[in-house]
Amino acid sequence: MVDKKFDNDVAQFCAITGASAKDARDFLKHHKRLDVAIDAYYNNPNAFSGRRKTDSSAPSTSKLSQLFDKYKDPDGDDITVEGTIKFCEDLEVDPEDVVLLAVAYELSSKRMGQWTRQGWIDGWKNVGTDSISGMKDSLSRLRTQLASDPVYFQKVYNHTFDFARSEGQRSLGTETAQAFWGLLLPHGFEGGALTKKAPSDDDGDVKMDDGDGWREEYNQWWFDFLTQKGGKGVSRDTWVMFLDFVRSIDTNFSTYDMEGEHILTSFRMNDDSSSPLGSAAWPSTIDDFVEYAKERLASGPH
Known part of the structure; x- marks a missing residue:
C-alpha cells in the first residue's frame, strides 16, 4: 500500500x-x-x-544498451515482436497490458512490437531506470499516472494512433481501434483521467459531476455503431476528437451541437504542447453516433 x-x-x-x-x-x-x-x-x-x-545511481547508457542487445533481433537493429515477448516475460507483464502503451509513448515506439535503440535508451533514462527491477517499479508509476493524469493520458492516447496503425495506412482499422479504445477508456475512467477536460483554456480543468457524463455502456454502443457503419477505418480526426467528445458530452447527449464548433483540447499529434488547437466541427462519424445513441436511449434499456 x-x-x-x-x-x-x-x-x-x-x-x-x-x-x-x-x-x-x-x-x-x-x-x-x-x-x-x-x-x-x-x-x-x-x-x-x-x-x-553526481548521483552514481543515475541511469547508465551502457547498461541500457546491454539490455537492448539482450532483446534485439539478431538479424536487425531493433527489438521486434519476439524480443518484445521476452521483455514482457522478464517484466512479468501481459503484452496486452495498457501500461505498455505508456511505455511505447515514453520510448517513442512507432510500431507495435518494435523498439529502436535510441528510443529505448533515451526513454528509460527519462523514466529514471536502467534495470529490469527498476522497470518493473516504473510500470506501477506509469500505470497510475496514465489512469489519473488527464494530460499524460491524452499524450499516450494520441501517440497510440500512430503506434497502432499499419505502416503506410492513414487510418486505423476499426477492429484495431476498438481494441485500443477497449484498453484505454476503462483505465482512464477508473483512475479519473477521463472525468476532467484537459487543461486548455483560461478556466483550467473542469470536473464533470459523477453520473452526468459518458457512461461505461456507451463504449459498447460506440463499438456497435462503428461495426454497423462499416467503412475503411477510423481517421486521425475521429480518433483525436473522440476523446474531446467523451470528456465533454452529457449523459443524454443533449448538449451536443452538430451545427456548432467546439474548442479542441486535444494535443497536436506527436506534440507535447498543451495549447488548444482552436475551433473545429465534430467529424460526421461522431454526428451520426449521437443520433444513433439518442435513438437507443429513446428505445429504453438494453
Whole structure:
C-alpha cells in the first residue's frame, strides 16, 4: 500500500507541477508529504539538481544498451515482436497490458512490437531506470499516472494512433481501434483521467459531476455503431476528437451541437504542447453516433 500511495503521489506531483518523475521522487522522498513537497518545488525547483549530477545511481547508457542487445533481433537493429515477448516475460507483464502503451509513448515506439535503440535508451533514462527491477517499479508509476493524469493520458492516447496503425495506412482499422479504445477508456475512467477536460483554456480543468457524463455502456454502443457503419477505418480526426467528445458530452447527449464548433483540447499529434488547437466541427462519424445513441436511449434499456 505504501508503494502504491507513493506512486500515486509521484503521478499527482508531476501532473500539478509539470516536473519530471525523478524530480517528483526526490522531493517526495525528502519532504514526505505531497503538499509540502509541491510547495518546496515551487520555492526551489532545482534543489536536487546538483545532487543528481553526481548521483552514481543515475541511469547508465551502457547498461541500457546491454539490455537492448539482450532483446534485439539478431538479424536487425531493433527489438521486434519476439524480443518484445521476452521483455514482457522478464517484466512479468501481459503484452496486452495498457501500461505498455505508456511505455511505447515514453520510448517513442512507432510500431507495435518494435523498439529502436535510441528510443529505448533515451526513454528509460527519462523514466529514471536502467534495470529490469527498476522497470518493473516504473510500470506501477506509469500505470497510475496514465489512469489519473488527464494530460499524460491524452499524450499516450494520441501517440497510440500512430503506434497502432499499419505502416503506410492513414487510418486505423476499426477492429484495431476498438481494441485500443477497449484498453484505454476503462483505465482512464477508473483512475479519473477521463472525468476532467484537459487543461486548455483560461478556466483550467473542469470536473464533470459523477453520473452526468459518458457512461461505461456507451463504449459498447460506440463499438456497435462503428461495426454497423462499416467503412475503411477510423481517421486521425475521429480518433483525436473522440476523446474531446467523451470528456465533454452529457449523459443524454443533449448538449451536443452538430451545427456548432467546439474548442479542441486535444494535443497536436506527436506534440507535447498543451495549447488548444482552436475551433473545429465534430467529424460526421461522431454526428451520426449521437443520433444513433439518442435513438437507443429513446428505445429504453438494453
